[in-house]
Amino acid sequence: MTNLETYNRLFIRALRVKEEDLPGLKYRGTNSWDSLGHMDLISDLEETFDIHISTSDVMAFSSYEKGKEVLAKYGVVI
């Protein structure tokens, strides 16, 4: 599975959204991406990619696209 496929799968699982909803998806742009959903998503990403996302990056992770930039900082290229 490519990093992009994994990344998408984690979004779909943690936020209960469809793949076609992902482009342009923003934090708080859908009911399930609330603060609880956000914590689930970040925990999943950390576990799967074996990284630790700092508190400021947890805050900066504000959209599907922005998340890719955040992960790139940790050497995870989506």
Added chain:
Amino acid sequence: MMDDVTYLAGVIQPKAEPLKPFSEPVLDFLEELSGEIRKRRREFETYREIPAFGFWLRRTHMEEFRMRYEDGKLRIGRGVIFHIVSSNVPVLFAYSMVIGLLAGNSCVVRISSRSRNEDQKLCEIIDNLLGRPEFSLVRNRISVFSCKRDNEIVKCWLEECDGLMVWGGDQAIQSVRGMKLRPDAVQVMFPDRYSICILDTERIGTIPDEGLQTLAYGFVKDAYAMDQNACSSPQFVIWNQEEETERTEQIRRRWWNAVRKEATAYELNPHKATKKYETLCRYAMITEEILRIEQYDNLLYTVLLSKIPPNPETYRGTCGLFFEYQGDYRTAVRQLAARKLQTVTYYGIRREELTDYIINNHLYGIHRVVPIGEALNMDLVWDGQDLIEMLSREIVWEE
């Protein structure tokens, strides 16, 4: 009198042996606790502080903390830390306990007999987990109970503990200071504090609607989470600007409308609404500096002041009541920075400029400067004190 003690998690008499900070059995237990909370998160839709605590506890975050202390120094815990935690901040007892455990101590935790459902629920989870054989070592290092403040057991632990951590404001601190303590017990006290938010008017004016709404969401999280009662919840909002114009006025209103919109998620019951209105009336009567009072539905009241009043720390909003000041933020900070000023949340000003200002002007107050939305994030350095250092002892050696 000890009959009125209810044990909620761990053992009655914990073992006191000090451990190294961030020891594996403790980290393993915390990781499991974090996982357990995550597994059951849907049970906590109404108790959001529990999943937030679980998220804070995740292994990667604890490892980040551990790495901060990889400085070659030899540290070991002190023994038993007795935590006295007020009931107004949900789950605070658990943060306090975890910090004590991380520092290498056993933890005795007294929570109020009026403790909240969240606290009871979390104790249940902790106690269940401690029942597993692999956590017997940690189980023997934890004792959480609830009782009244004047119970005999409180006196006993005060006399026996190696360290005392009190979260409960000035009154609680004064009352334990009058009691008998071991001469060498360390004391980590968290007295009453207040907090403020600084917004740069021009910069707020340039944020697109969506971004503004996200920022307002962060502000509401900081302020409304505990009915604005937490030490870190902003009481004052300082608008950094040169002069008041029609444009700055528009920016202000646009901000407060964004806040009002986000605050609709806040549960304002009749009791809170009355308390808030009563607070507003009281300040309206006693404050000479009031320029204007505005109400954005019942959810949000703002009190615009012509200048910072003397004793700003006594100005306490509740359930969404904020005091505002417009002008150079440095002038305001100078007057607001009494010893009791804890957290500054900010947007649009440079963090370095503010922290340099605190140091260069020898200010007594301000212990934390964090972006909006992070006011309530617990850290191992709190109120200007490094809690791991205070709750452990450092062995200095020479050869």
